[in-house]
Amino acid sequence: MDQLPLLKLLPADGREVSGATHFGGMPTFIQNHRVPECCGHPMSLLAQLDSLDYREADLPDSALVYVFICRSCFDVQADMQCM
Numbered sequence: 001m002d003q004l005p006l007l008k009l010l011p012a013d014g015r016e017v018s019g020a021t022h023f024g025g026m027p028t029f030i031q032n033h034r035v036p037e038c039c040g041h042p043m044s045l046l047a048q049l050d051s052l053d054y055r056e057a058d059l060p061d062s063a064l065v066y067v068f069i070c071r072s073c074f075d076v077q078a079d080m081q082c083m
């Protein structure tokens, strides 16, 4: 998987976060390892969001949302895994 540079996110309101939420880098899968493919290659992780860091989104508890991007055609796919 072609990896984008890792960027950690800090909430603007200063609250504590899990550290699982980030842009780029590698996904932390909590179920099966599932990187989508596009244009014949594995997509790159654009962002990983931890539901515990983003309760305002009303996502399931203990879920990670993965947003992948194809670096050839820029198509985007999202997936979610729950504990």
Ligand SMILES: [Zn+2]
Pocket: 038, 039, 070, 071, 072, 073, 074, 075
């Ligand atoms: Zn593509």
